[in-house]
Amino acid sequence: MSFNFIETNINDHIGLIELNRPDRLNSLNRKMVSEIMDALLAFECEKEVRVIVITGRGRAFSAGADIEEMMEDDPISLELLNQFSDWDRIATVKKPIIGAVKGFVFGGGFELALACDLLIAATGTEFSFPEVGLGVMPGAGGTQRLTKLVGKTKALEWLWTGERILAATALDHGIINKIVASELLMEETTRLAQKLAKQPPISLRLIKDSVNKAVDYSLHEGMQYERKNFYLLFGTEDQKEGMNAFMEKRKPNYQGK
CATH class of the missing domain: 1.10.12.10 (Lyase 2-enoyl-coa Hydratase, Chain  A, domain 2)
Incomplete structure (x- = not known):
């Protein structure tokens, strides 16, 4: 598979998707989201792949959506674009998806992380839904998945304030599974992926x-x-x-x- 904004490979039954806009902190433009979903579905159909891992190149998993791309949008253009149909395809993936996150996991990046089945975070990782500060809100499942994980009151607090959630707090609230040293993030994620790949x-x-x-x-x-x-x-x-x-x-x- 050849993509513009992500890198993919298959090794030892693990399909890797790496967000590849490090100069923009892996901000998610629409083309990038489409590529992520295409890669997920390709791995879903690939018999050699038993587990999927999503991570980000550079110092951040993803700082969120590409705001510049959507500044001139209006309700009708968004309705006709139907961009969230791409996001909806995540729910069709039946293979395990592990997210390896670090740095900033904001906005759409947080929504992508929440769509993973398991999350391993590097020390110092921060999560946030800052959309309220832009006069909008999450639209790719953030209000739904976060609420199902942490409950109504905590979800409202974080969504209303846009405050950053430290990795330790995310672990305490069941958002992530484990915190590891930054230099061990991919090693620990790969170890877990390999363990799952040996299961039926x-x-x-x-x-x-x-x-x-x-x-x-x-x-x-x-x-x-x-x-x-x-x-x-x-x-x-x-x-x-x-x-x-x-x-x-x-x-x-x-x-x-």
């Missing part, structure tokens, strides 16, 4: 599917959905391999079938 791929997909449903479904509906996915896994070769390996006291070799 279909199990990972259906676990992600079930957990996502738990966010919106009632407990009863969620349990019924979970049960359906549980039954489905007994039709996979990986289920047979996993249980046979357990009985034979050996490591399983999962093929994603």
Whole structure:
């Protein structure tokens, strides 16, 4: 794949997407967002890829949307552009997505991070939704995903004030999974990605599917959905391999079938 604003590669079952506008702190213009989504969907269809990692080149993950690009927009032009249809494609990715973030994770960059399944942050990383200071608000899922993670009152505080959230605070509120030294960010992220890549791929997909449903479904509906996915896994070769390996006291070799 060839892109203008991101770099991609595949190594050891891990598909890497690296935001590549370091001179602009990886600010997200519309073309860049489209490229990110195209890469995600390409990795989703690539059998060799079992886990996807998103990170940013330079000293920031992303400082947010490219404000210069949207200054002259009006409601009708935005409606016709329908730019958030690109963002909506993230929800169709069933493979695990790990975000490796550092520096500034602001605005649209924060929304992209929140769309990841797991987040590892470098020491000193700061998160923020500063849109209110520009007279606007998040539009790619920020108000929704943040609220589901931290609850109404804390989400409103951070969205209304635009205050920066330190990595330690983000960890305390369940926004991120782990804080590591900046120089170890990709090493630790790769280690986690490799661990997941050795797990049965279909199990990972259906676990992600079930957990996502738990966010919106009632407990009863969620349990019924979970049960359906549980039954489905007994039709996979990986289920047979996993249980046979357990009985034979050996490591399983999962093929994603």
